[in-house]
Amino acid sequence: MNSKKPPLRQGIGNVNALGRGILRMSSGAMGARVLGLISLPILTRIYAPEDYGILALCLAIGLTAAPAAGLGYYLAIPIPRAEKHAFELAAVSLISTMVTVSLCLLGFFLIVGSSNPLLRFEAIATGSLVIAVVCTELLTLLALRRKDYHSIATSQIAKAGVGEGTKISLGFLAASGPGLILGQLLGYCAGLWYIGRLSGAGRNLRAALRSPIRLRKTMKRYQSYLVYRTPAQLLASYGVQAPVLFVSALYTPAAAGQLSLAIMSLSLPVNLIGQSLSRVLYAELASIRHDRRGSEEAVKAIKYVLLRAAAVGAPCAVFLWFFAEPTFGFVFGEEWRLAGQLSSALSVYLFFQFITYPAMVILNFAGGQAAILKIHLQRAMVSSGLLAGGALAGLGVLETVQIFAWGLALHYAITIAVIWFWRLKNSLNSGDWQDD
Secondary structure: OOOOOOOOOOOOOOHHHHHHHHHHHHHHHHHHHHHHHHHHHHHHHHOOHHHHHHHHHHHHHHHHHHHHHOOOHHHHOOOOOOHHHHHHHHHHHHHHHHHHHHHHHHHHHHHOOOOOHHHHHHHHHHHHHHHHHHHHHHHHHHHHHOOOHHHHHHHHHHHHHHHHHHHHHHHHOOOHHHHHHHHHHHHHHHHHHHHHHHHOOHHHHHHHHOOHHHHHHHHHHOHHHHHHHHHHHHHHHHHHHHHHHHHHHHOOHHHHHHHHHHHHHHHHHHHHHHHHHHHHHHHHHHHHHHOOOOHHHHHHHHHHHHHHHHHHHHHHHHHHHHHHHHHHHHHHOHHHHHHHHHHHHHHHHHHHHHHHHHHHHHOOOOOOHHHHHHHHHHHHHHHHHHHHHHHHOOOOHHHHHHHHHHHHHHHHHHHHHHHHHHHHHHHHHHOOOOOO
16 A cells, blocks of 8 residues: 555645745735725825715625625635536636626616616626626636636736726816726726736636536536525625615715725725635635545644634734724824724724634535525624614714624624534534535
């Protein structure tokens, strides 16, 4: 019997390689966020809070609808061992998204009409954002399968550079709200062009689109993602966007703009580190499972990522709690001081959110599709109840957001405990890793 270990793909079961993957992913996100940070003090002096409120609402609707439009199949892209099945999943999501957006826009114009040019522009822009979000996710996941972190990092920087540059240019031309939306769309297009060109995914994706019989077989094979992950991801996106959606509906566009800037300040460290940690852990666990190796290496990778998430989340939360309001007033202008107060209020759940992002990845490999759905359903219910309750009780936007933040912190803490002390340990002890 051959005692040699099987050849390992790049980074499999190697903590140092895992750290390098995190560094590469984070470098792209860091570059993108640095560009965003440099442009924000300019943008907040060009655009009013009401303009940010319009962009925030369009983005909230687009990001919430994207998982449903793609039917959740693109979320399974790192799972198959065969590369062709991954591209088939991407093709299914692409077709579904294009059809869904086209039908929704057609229905919108038939019911609402198209006499208002601004409303027509916002509807088309929101539909385009849905397509851009799904395409970005599926191309990113295809690159993650190959651990092509360079392409992902480059696309993130391109997206930020083109997007922020366009927003500033149009802002000086007095484009107001539409300028922000156009900048966002062009940024997505630039990121998609770069990651598609660098990863070389276009040819394989076109080949998958020409095989409808294989696409139907792939849909059937991964139908659990349609049944569980689509509603779960829809609820997850809704949970993230619920504050903006509720504040837009129950308060004012200016308040929604202030809140969007506050959430942006929290998403800076979360997107910079938290999502990069999650994606690298997803790729690493998929590699470990493909090579049928022991649970010890899986636990080792999980602990490595979760500890680093906690180490980054704690100082970020402390800084925002104590210094967000004066920092916002100085950097973005005095009219954005409310955004600083909202950011300070939201910081109470930031530490737990950092750990929850990579922790949720575990459930993809621990047979936890139903558990993912339940967790996101609980978050959606908590968010909706607290936000609607605060507004209906006559509380101001700051008081409502404070109540929401404490409730969400408790939800995240419970979620982390359930995943670690129950789902993960039970799954590893029984060998219940999801089959290919």
